[in-house]
Amino acid sequence: MKANKYLLISLMVVTQAQAFDLPRQPVKAYECDVCSKLSHENLQDKWEITAQPLNRKISNRQKSYSYREEVTAEQLHAGVVLPTLAPGAVMRITPLQDRALPNLILKTPDNQVLSLQQASVLYSEDEAFGDKSITTKHQTMIQIKPELGFGNFTLKSKKSNAKPKQHYLISVFDKFSTSYLQVETDSVHYQFGDKLTATITLKDDDTNYTSDKVEATLVSPTGEMTPIELTKINHNQYEGTASLSSGVNDHGENWYIEASVSANYGDHFLRRSGHTAFSYAVPSASLLNVKKISTKPLTFVATLDIATASRYALQSVLFRKNGGEAKPIETSQKAQWLETGRQVIQFTFDNSSQFADDMLYLGYLRLIDYGQLKTVYQYNQPIKLSKLVD
Amino acid sequence: MDFILRSLVTLYLVLFSTFIQAAKDPQDSKGIAFVHGTKDHRDDAYGGYWKVDFIQSIANSLSKPENHFVVHCDFSQYMWHEDAANCVADQLLQFVTDKKITTLKVYTHSDGANIIRWILSNPTYDSRYLSLKRYITEVVAIAPSSAGTPLADEVLNGGIFETSLAWLLGYLSDAVKQQRVGDMLIFNEELLLGSKGRPSLSIPFRVVVGTDVVASPFVSSSYCNGYILNSGLKIAKLYLEKCADGYINCASQAQAGDVWFYDYEKTDNQEALNHNQSRHSCSGFDKILISDLAAEGTVK
Numbered sequence: 275m276k277a278n279k280y281l282l283i284s285l286m287v288v289t290q291a292q293a294f295d296l297p298r299q300p301v302k303a304y305e306c307d308v309c310s311k312l313s314h315e316n317l318q319d320k321w322e323i324t325a326q327p328l329n330r331k332i333s334n335r336q337k338s339y340s341y342r343e344e345v346t347a348e349q350l351h352a353g354v355v356l357p358t359l360a361p362g363a364v365m366r367i368t369p370l371q372d373r374a375l376p377n378l379i380l381k382t383p384d385n386q387v388l389s390l391q392q393a394s395v396l397y398s399e400d401e402a403f404g405d406k407s408i409t410t411k412h413q414t415m416i417q418i419k420p421e422l423g424f425g426n427f428t429l430k431s432k433k434s435n436a437k438p439k440q441h442y443l444i445s446v447f448d449k450f451s452t453s454y455l456q457v458e459t460d461s462v463h464y465q466f467g468d469k470l471t472a473t474i475t476l477k478d479d480d481t482n483y484t485s486d487k488v489e490a491t492l493v494s495p496t497g498e499m500t501p502i503e504l505t506k507i508n509h510n511q512y513e514g515t516a517s518l519s520s521g522v523n524d525h526g527e528n529w530y531i532e533a534s535v536s537a538n539y540g541d542h543f544l545r546r547s548g549h550t551a552f553s554y555a556v557p558s559a560s561l562l563n564v565k566k567i568s569t570k571p572l573t574f575v576a577t578l579d580i581a582t583a584s585r586y587a588l589q590s591v592l593f594r595k596n597g598g599e600a601k602p603i604e605t606s607q608k609a610q611w612l613e614t615g616r617q618v619i620q621f622t623f624d625n626s627s628q629f630a631d632d633m634l635y636l637g638y639l640r641l642i643d644y645g646q647l648k649t650v651y652q653y654n655q656p657i658k659l660s661k662l663v664d
Numbered sequence: 665m666d667f668i669l670r671s672l673v674t675l676y677l678v679l680f681s682t683f684i685q686a687a688k689d690p691q692d693s694k695g696i697a698f699v700h701g702t703k704d705h706r707d708d709a710y711g712g713y714w715k716v717d718f719i720q721s722i723a724n725s726l727s728k729p730e731n732h733f734v735v736h737c738d739f740s741q742y743m744w745h746e747d748a749a750n751c752v753a754d755q756l757l758q759f760v761t762d763k764k765i766t767t768l769k770v771y772t773h774s775d776g777a778n779i780i781r782w783i784l785s786n787p788t789y790d791s792r793y794l795s796l797k798r799y800i801t802e803v804v805a806i807a808p809s810s811a812g813t814p815l816a817d818e819v820l821n822g823g824i825f826e827t828s829l830a831w832l833l834g835y836l837s838d839a840v841k842q843q844r845v846g847d848m849l850i851f852n853e854e855l856l857l858g859s860k861g862r863p864s865l866s867i868p869f870r871v872v873v874g875t876d877v878v879a880s881p882f883v884s885s886s887y888c889n890g891y892i893l894n895s896g897l898k899i900a901k902l903y904l905e906k907c908a909d910g911y912i913n914c915a916s917q918a919q920a921g922d923v924w925f926y927d928y929e930k931t932d933n934q935e936a937l938n939h940n941q942s943r944h945s946c947s948g949f950d951k952i953l954i955s956d957l958a959a960e961g962t963v964k
Contacts, residue, residue: 317788319797321866330861332853334846340818364902398899415899445818447903462850526742526855528847549817551846553854587788591863605863609788638863642855644789647744649854 293563293577294662296639296653301581302466303614304523304556309645312585314611320623325601328591328638329654335458338548340447341534344370347440353381353430357543360450361420362395367429368413370441375414376431383425395419417449424451426543446545453478455546457490457533463649464529465557468518472502474533476510476546483537483544485510492516493549495527502531510537518554526647529554555648558582559612559641566662569631572623574662576639583613584645591638592623593656600635600656603627609644631659693766694962695731696722697756701774701943702739702809702839709736714773714943721950722771725963733759739775740837743782744789744855752779753792760799768799769962771953773943774911775839777808777869778848778856781920784865785857800867804924804953807874807909807942810859811916812848814903816840845916852919859920869921874909875928876936877901885935888946897938911939925952 345354356365369375380393391397394416418427429444453476460471470492476485490502490512502514534547564576576588587609593600608621625634637656640649700713710719714734723732737751760768772780780803787794820840841847858865878885879898888894897910907914914926928934931947942949957963 313790315791317791317794319787319794319866324864326860326864328861328863332849332861334849336817336846396899396902398896417899417902447818449902462853526744527841528850530846549846551844551850553850585789587786589863602863605857607786607788609786642786644786647855 293565294657295563296561298562298579299465299557299560299651301558301560301579302521302556303581304521304558304646306523306582306584306645308523308525309582309584312611312644313609314585316608316610318606318608318621320604320606320621322624322626323591323602323605325603327599328602332462333458334462334550334552335456336548336550337454337456338546339449339451339454340445341545341547342443342445344441344443347376347431347442350376350378350429350431350442351433353428354444356427356429356444356446357545358418358424358427358446358448358451359453359542359544360424360448361422362417362450363424363427364415364417364447364449365429366413366415366443366445366447368443368445370443373440375442376433378414379430379432380418381428381430382422383427384423386422388422390414390416393418393422425541453483453544453546455533455535455548457531457548457550459531459550459552461552463553463555464518465555465650466519466521470516470518470552472514472516472531472533473507474504474512474514474535476535476537476544483510483539483542485512485535485537487536488512488533489535490514490531490533493530493532494520495524495529520554521556523556523646524554524648528552553648555643555646555650556582558584558643558646558650559586561588561639561641561651561653562616564636564639564657564662566636566659567620572625572634573620574622574636575618575620578612578617578619578641580612580614580617582643582645583611584643585609586612586619587642587644588619588621589638589640589642590621590636591656592625593635593637594629594633595635595656596633600637602638603629605638634659636662693764694726694769695733695760695763695765695767696726696769696771696957696962697733697735697759699735699752699770699772699776699780700737700739701772701776702843703837704738704740706736706738710734715945718943718945718950721945722953722957725954725957727962727964728763731763731765733763735776737779739779740839742838742842743775743779743851745838748779749782750790750792753783753790753796756796756799757792760796765799767801769957770800770803771806772803772808773806774939775809775843777803777805777810777920778842778851780805781810781856781858781865781869784867784869785855787866797866802868802870803921804870804872804956805921806872807912807937807939808871808917808920809843809912810848810871810919810921811852811913812843812845813912813916814845815900815911816843817845818903820844848916848919856920865921870924871917871921872924872937872942873914873917873926874912874937874939874942875907875914875926877908877910877938878936879938885933885941885947888941888944893940894938897940909937909939909942
């Protein structure tokens with residue numbers, strides 16, 4: 275135990291004196307209810323990887339051709355107008371209480387009144403599809419016959435025998451429409467104190483709709499909803515910002531931006547709602563520097579600043595450059611329990627092909643906090659091994 | 665002198681007995697395991713989720729048919745939950761210990777691939793993962809939801825969980841949240857390896873992609889593993905891309921690992937395997953998997 279302590283101190287002294295400094299991020303502690311239950315063992319694994327590039331830029335842009343509406347039994351009896359922009363739309367009607375649906379009729383844009391069965395090319399009602407545990411739930415799903423066209427359909431219950439407090443959820447998927455709502459944020463990863471910018475865009479290749487109502491909401495993993503104020507930045511494009519300052523451990527769950535839009539063009543009315551996800555973490559640790567301490571085996575030591583005691587894993591990649599771009603050849607993963615304060619993680623690579631140091635780079639440094647199940651630090655740029663020694 | 669002689673004799677016996685053991689049957693220590701998909705299958709993984717004739721057909725082809733195991737855990741949880749990944753690790757480690765398995769081939773279906781990928785991506789999370797990883801030589805991921813499914817987004821849109829697709833996804837659960845397209849994008853980027861732009865996994869992760877749903881009363885393959893369920897997938901497919909198995913788009917299935925084959929490339933009469941059929945002996949699927957085992961020399 276004492277020997278380990280001296281080793282740790284000596285490694286820290288050595289690394290601080292001669293290490294490659296990494297961009298440092300401010301760290302913040304969070305209350306971790308699960309961390310102490312995580313493994314306290316030091317574990318390492320390493321393996322050869324394919325030479326596929328690791329610098330892919332990802333976007334959380336999501337498109338929606340759908341909208342949904344919650345209505346009461348009274349509203350359903352009076353008739354709910356459901357606009358579509360293309361033939362063959364799909365509708366689902368689900369009671370929010372466990373009750374059967376009333377008999378429903380659909381009035382088409384050219385005023386035909388049809389039962390749902392008559393109006394649909396595919397129809398499903400209260401079918402459990404083999405899962406007997408689901409049989410008590412009610413739902414109806416239809417695909418409207420393409421020959422009935424598109425426009426304003428009206429869904430209506432025949433009799434008003436449902437209890438007024440009964441609510442229904444109607445979802446419309448305008449499958450073949452060219453108009454969609456696009457929701458995205460300016461990053462996929464955020465940390466405490468970051469400002470998020472959300473962009474909401476209504477896109478249509480054929481028709482120049484003008485959006486008249488656009489809303490966006492920030493949704494936390496616990497379902498807490500915060501409206502986002504939007505500003506128009508282009509035709510049918512809106513932007514809003516939110517400051518992220520939660521200090522709560524989300525246990526790996528993600529945050530969402532939900533948005534909805536309504537628009538019109540002459541007699542045509544358009545509605546869409548959609549969402550996108552992003553990752554949010556409390557920056558519970560930061561890498562400070564990294565240094566190579568041995569060639570055989572190829573060994574590095576990284577120094578970290580830890581704000582919350584937890585189990586951390588450092589994933590890193592060894593790259594080889596032989597002219598052109600540095601290509602990944604091997605990855606190493608080392609996890610250990612780290613107390614707060616300055617700590618070190620020592621990790622090795624096999625370098626089984628015995629490539630010379632001057633061809634090798636260390637990069638793709640990702641620190642995962644298993645207490646939050648989030649990546650809390652990343653440095654992707656490959657660093658030439660010669661920069662990691664004296 | 666006496667000590668040296670005795671040591672040499674002992675060494676000779678140890679080596680000789682090892683050779684006899686190895687020569688007896690080199691295939692004896694190979695095993696296979698089936699990992700189910702989303703929802704809680706602690707009680708029905710064998711026979712309910714994976715069909716008995718499918719399991720038996722493949723197991724009986726092994727030189728030791730008893731060297732197969734059907735995982736039965738609660739996958740209504742997030743992949744990292746102890747009832748999901750830890751349960752899988754515990755059961756499989758017990759299996760390899762009991763049967764003295766030295767190499768293990770794992771077949772996963774649907775969300776089961778995400779649970780195995782979590783284990784293989786994070787071998788240092790827990791010593792059980794690291795131990796298990798050393799036995800697994802290959803994963804055959806059948807119709808994996810590697811990039812999620814828009815159906816999970818459909819039922820969770822707007823903060824209200826809708827039960828209309830519960831027969832397929834189960835009721836509101838962390839597994840449904842996990843399989844939303846946006847969530848899987850993040851998990852692939854932060855916690856899972858093997859997808860595009862991420863370090864590859866340490867072992868082969870071969871994907872079988874289901875491409876379509878056929879549910880016509882006039883087509884015999886529509887009846888394999890239940891016409892009603894297949895027709896349900898036909899309706900669910902309305903929410904998916906043209907290439908999809910009724911639950912997951914082909915692009916999502918191919919998101920992680922290497923595509924081994926698209927169903928029609930190897931099935932009888934180039935038939936599609938929908939999400940319900942790719943865990944059953946439909947369109948000669950079990951025979952394809954047996955041929956693959958035979959090519960490795962694992963079968964009788």
